[in-house]
Amino acid sequence: MKIKDILSKDITSEQKLALGQVLNLSIPELILNKEQELTDKNYKKYKKIDKKLKKGLPIQYILKKSYFYDAEYYVNKNVLIPRPETEILVEKTHNLIKKEFKNQKLNILDIGTGSGVIAIALYNLNNNYNITATDISKTALKVAKKNQKIHNTSIKFINTDLYKGINDKFDIIISNPPYIKDNSNKVEKKVKENEPLLALYGGKEGLDYYEKILKNIKTILNKKHLIAFEIGENQGEKIRKIVNNYLPNDKVLVEKDYNGFDRYVFIKGSKLDE
Ligand SMILES: C[S@@+](CC[C@H](N)C(=O)[O-])C[C@H]1O[C@@H](n2cnc3c(N)ncnc32)[C@H](O)[C@@H]1O
Secondary structure, eight states, X not given: OBHHHHHTTTOOHHHXXXXXXXXXXXXXXXXXXXXOBOOHHHHHXXXXXHHHHHTTOOHHHHHXXXXXXXXXXXXXXXXXXXXXXXXXXXXXXXXXXXXXXXXXXOEXXXXXXXXXXXXXXXXXXXXXXXXXXXXXXXXXXXXXXXXXXXXXXXXXXXXXXXXXXXXXXXXXXXXXXXXXXXXXXXXXHHHHXXXXXXXXXXXXXXXXXXXXXXXXXXXXXXXEEEEEEEOOTTOHHHHHHHHHHHOTTSEEEEEEXXXXXXXXXXXXXXXXXX
């Protein structure tokens, strides 16, 4: 069997990735090397991955890798697969930091870090940042720590409920918490059946985590601060109300994603009411 015999079967991009992984070739390289013969061993390896793909397993969990902000990360079923929307959260947050905080050495907290991608991408953008990241899931933190090793970063990973037990003060708090409504019927089967439920659901309205995070947030905030959230579609105005309740002097910006849905909230404070 040659590469071209498999490619001619109109295979999906995920199957191409699988074939590339087995042969250690990128997708363009597969085409360039289409006359290459597959050994029996490699063909069997490819078929094994293909079987899992056909069962509906995400390619990232099969290959144990995913990409975020132009870098490769280890992932497994204990962490959410990083999403492109979250790359934009990192980018927007980093731009705001540069604008509002100049070159200060900043204390940053990432709540619900999962695979660690937000914290690690921010560190890679500026390794002067002093970053702490939390998750309630021990198995997720194992993945984050593995990624810390791969990327050679120095982030403090803490296993806790949101920021319980943390006494430091932060300039920047960033979080992509679980925000899907508990009974949502919009979640793809593939997501529902494979990704950790703890990373997905945020209560009846999907807003529980924003409420829980913001409720006592003053205790860990420096006066001048920025809070950056990824949020669910149509949650912007509801979250604005929660913020107004707990941080009435802060400025709230709701921003949309490329599909026109609410996706980000940025909360800016220069003075906290004591
Ligand atoms: C939507 S995922 C985000 C993961 C990662 N930050 C990303 O953007 O790809 C939410 C994460 O929050 C974690 N989580 C859920 N409840 C939590 C809690 N009470 N305290 C801390 N982390 C929590 C989950 O384990 C999961 O890793």
